[in-house]
Amino acid sequence: MIDFNMAPCTGRELAYMQQAMQNGKLCGDGPFTKKCSEWMCTNFQAKHCLLTTSCTHALEMAAYLSDIQPGDEVIMPSYTFVSTADAFVLRGAKIVFVDIRPDTMNIDENLIEAAITEKTKAIAVVHYAGVACAMDEILAIAKKYNLVVVEDAAQGVNAWYKGRALGTIGDFGCYSFHETKNYTMGEGGAVLFQDDRYQERAEILREKGTDRSKFFRGQVDKYTWVDYGSSYLPSDMNAAYLYAQLELxxxxxxxxxxxxxxxxxxxxxxxxxxxxxxxxxxxxxxxxxxxxxxxxxxxxxxxxxxxxxxxxxxxxxxxxxxxxxxxxxxxxxxxxxxxxxxxxxxxxxxxxxxxxxxxxxxxxxxxxxxxxxxxx
The missing domain is CATH 3.90.1150.10 (Aspartate Aminotransferase, domain 1)
Structure with missing residues (x-):
């Protein structure tokens, strides 16, 4: 039987995973996690990239950083994986589905504006099969109504729209490194953004509500609980597997x-x-x-x-x-x-x-x- 999918393997993964073990740091934000983030920032011209435990968690972070509140509405296609909606539902949002384009299977940009109400807070686009949505038109609508744009680029790593990497065009971009994706760490993802004002809040959210990232950079002499958070850091062992593929x-x-x-x-x-x-x-x-x-x-x-x-x-x-x-x-x-x-x-x-x-x-x-x- 020819399988539908098999996780990619380049041959370097075991050596890098052994190196991660020898580094003595298997928890989050180890050397390989930093290498993966730096690689994506460099190759995709992203200012900030935080590796996460899944694209689902990257989307949850994006929903939180977008300040989605109970009763807000988020527009998205119905033809997508459940995580696209779940991330916003967890924040109490109402999902407003609109139809897709039959050519690309992406959200029909011509139907978005009619779905906007006074409760609309964000547009979540999904780049199906790694083919970009019509981002210029979508960004113009978002600017007109002051809406956040979240890119579900789970399938869009190393895909492009008019010379810009998918996941770097909206306010937030979310990648997947699940075993079914082009590049994998078994389970994993990343959240990307360009605006510096989200950095501190994103790090605190990802680090269980603490300013631990600042502590490791030497910006504070101890870290403490400062805000709401969860644990969105993948093991450096997983990141080592991923880095072997990003290199190739x-x-x-x-x-x-x-x-x-x-x-x-x-x-x-x-x-x-x-x-x-x-x-x-x-x-x-x-x-x-x-x-x-x-x-x-x-x-x-x-x-x-x-x-x-x-x-x-x-x-x-x-x-x-x-x-x-x-x-x-x-x-x-x-x-x-x-x-x-x-x-x-x-x-x-x-x-x-x-x-x-x-x-x-x-x-x-x-x-x-x-x-x-x-x-x-």
Whole structure:
């Protein structure tokens, strides 16, 4: 069976993890945590980057730093992972879902303004499959109504919008380094921001409500409890695993892109026949080959297609069930306007295996198998 995903491994991970053990500091903010943060600040032109235990926790930090209060409203797509909404629900916010664009599966920027009320506090955008949302238009709306923009860039590490790294464009950006992502530490994430005024509050929040970060920088002679906080620091062992991959980020990106490009080239004839639809990447976006998906006629065709691939030793999967259709989504949110594309497109989408250690021979077997399928 060709797995849908396997965590990337470059070969340097064990050596760096052993080094972390030898350093004698396995808790948070050790040498490898600092290296990872510095790497992202340098390569993505981010002023501040704090490694976290997950993208979920990065989003929770962003919601807190955005000063979300009970009763505030946050606009976002329904086609996303639950963490995008959960982070704001934990702060007492009401989620306002709007429809997506059928081409990119991202939030439809043309529907955001109509969903704004006097209670709206933030817009949470999701860069699906590492393809950027229309950020210029979204930022213009946010500026007009004085709203915070949080980028859920869980899938968008090393992807770009008009020359700017995803996760560095809005007020806050949130990355994921879960094992399903392009670069991983097993479980992990990061929160990024450019505004210095958030630094102290973010460090205190991440360090259990203490000014411990200041203490380690020699800015205070002892640290103490100063505000609300939690523990969002990953182990330096996890960071060591991640740093081995960040060092080879372009090699990983190139390999993933080669697989992505093969899928697109091999399956273009099927798309030309109208049997499938392929991903769309607007001119303003540079994607990171996080995902390659097909869209089929409907959910019944998709179900049969996934079964066919399984019979032939290929593990393909569908993706999100729209949040507004879930019990919690109905309790904590509402859908503004008409659901024209969110449910329809989600039921058509199927994801093909794509990971760093997937061999091109396996990718060719996958496309050869798809080209033999007759029931589109």
């Amino acid at each position: 980020a372009e090699e990983i990106n190139d390999k993933r892109m080669a697989i992505y490009d093969h899928y697109r080239e091999a399956l273009t004839p099927l798309a030309a026949q109208g049997a499938i639809e392929l991903p769309t990447v607007p001119d303003y976006a540079v994607h990171n080959a996080h995902m390659f998906y097909l869209k089929l006629k409907d959910i019944s065709v998709r179900t049969a297609f996934i079964g066919y691939l399984k019979e032939n030793g290929i593990h393909a999967v569908f993706h999100y069930v729209p949040l507004h259709s879930a019990k919690a989504g109905q309790r904590f949110g509402r859908f503004h306007g008409e659901d024209v594309y969110t449910t329809k497109e989600s039921e058509r989408l199927v994801r093909l295996p794509l990971f760093y250690n997937l061999e091109l021979e396996q990718a060719r077997y996958i496309t050869d198998t798809i080209l033999k399928y007759e029931n589109f």
